[in-house]
Amino acid sequence: MQSNSFNPQFAGKALLLQSLFLLLAVCLFGQSPATVTGKVSDATGPLANASIIIKETQKGTTSDEKGVFSIEVTSGQTLVVSHEGFTEQNVKVGAHRAFDIIMQPSGSGTLNDVVVVGYGVKRKTSVTAAVSTLKGNQVASLPISNLSNGLGGRVSGVIVKQGSGEPGRDGSSIFIRGISSTGANQPLVIVDGIPRGFTQLDPNSIESFSILKDAAAVAPYGVAGANGVILVTTKKGKSGAPSLTYNGYVGFQNPVVLPDFVNSFEYATLRNAAATNEGVALPYSEEDLRKFQDGSDPDAYPTFKNIWGDITNKNAILTNHNIEISGGAERIKYYASLGYQNQEGM
Structure with a gap:
């Protein structure tokens, strides 16, 4: 006959293992990601395009036009909330799953703004090279058909020269810090990491321009960036x-300005006066002058009294x-x- 005996030592080990498994399950449950929502605003109302980044993982999102955002985060992690012109805020995630974040003006200009450079994105306070930035919305509101005409007078060190006003050929030549050589002087243009032209892009699709001007800024591009580099970043989708x-x-x-030309009769009269001064035969007779003046023979003696009205719209x-x-x-x-x-x- 077999007898069942109770082993206190074995029972204690089993209880300990059960407790450890329960504790592990609680820890894993507490560390599972959960969706956190919030609203970013300032004293005047919601803030769109605010950056929300998880400090521990560097994953992030942005707020929509109503200042609302949502992101998956683990309890105990920290959300870093930033926006151009406002002081950065750190929000510790605990039991709460909804946050109302009020941003305060930084009072320090735009030193905390991020700048696109040749090797990534950096804060302005960390950039020691000569880099200028221009937001896309500053160009989108301009009544221009060629993007190159929108940079003049808005970025330091950039000179633009428009050679024609003909539609389709009204682009400007761009020089960064002047003409540097007798050969090619045009800067290297990079659009979303690809070397290409940008003049025919829709101004509304541009997020920002970054102009790299000195040797330290253009070093990643080598000799191709000898005349400077223009980095164009287009808009992307947002959560x-x-x-x-x-x-x-x-x-x-x-x-804006039309030169005031003489008409045919005035031109012929001045030619006759010049011939008289030189003592040579008059190029136009009195009959020629009369026809220029009264327009009786417009084919042979056109008047040209309103030349700009004939060739301009x-x-x-x-x-x-x-x-x-x-x-x-x-x-x-x-x-x-x-x-x-x-x-x-x-």
Whole structure:
């Protein structure tokens, strides 16, 4: 006959193992990611495009146009909330799953803004090279058909020279810190990491421009960046509800200054006066002068009294329309833009 005996030592070990498994399960449950939501605002209202980054993992998102954001975070981690012109805030995640974050003005200008450089993104306070930035919205509001015409007078050290006003050929030559050689002087243009032109891009699709001007800033590009580098960053999708935006304008173009030319009769009279002074035969007779003046023979003696009215168009229309949609979640983001532009020649 077999007897069942109780072993206190074995029972204690079993109880200890059960306790350890229970404690491990609690720890794992406490460290599982959870979705945290919040709203970023200042004294005037919601703040769009605020950056929310998990300090421990560097994963992040941005707030939508209503200042609302959502992100998966583990309890105990820290959210770093920043926005241009505001003091950075650190928010410790605990039991709460919803936050109302009020940003305070930094009072230190834009030193904490991030700058796109040749090898990534850095804060302005960490950049020692000569780098200038220009936000895309500062150019999108300009009535221009060529992006190169929007940089003049807005970025230090950048000189633009427009050689023509003909539609489709009205782009400007760009010089960074002047003309540096007798050969090619145009800067290297990089659009989203790809060397290409940017003049025909839709201004509404531009996020920012970064102009690299000195040797330290252009070093990653070698001799190709000898004349400076222009980094163009286009817009990308952002987490949040779908956002549909329309931008458009209609304008009129007119010549600013038109030289005042003499007409045919005045020109012929001045030629006769010059011939008299030189003591040579008059190029135009009295009959020629009369026909120039009264326009009786416009084919042989055109009057040219209103030369600019014949070769220029007043109130030439320039119109631009753009529709863009963006949105997405933490893992998938989307952005699409459709633009239309029409420019009549003067």
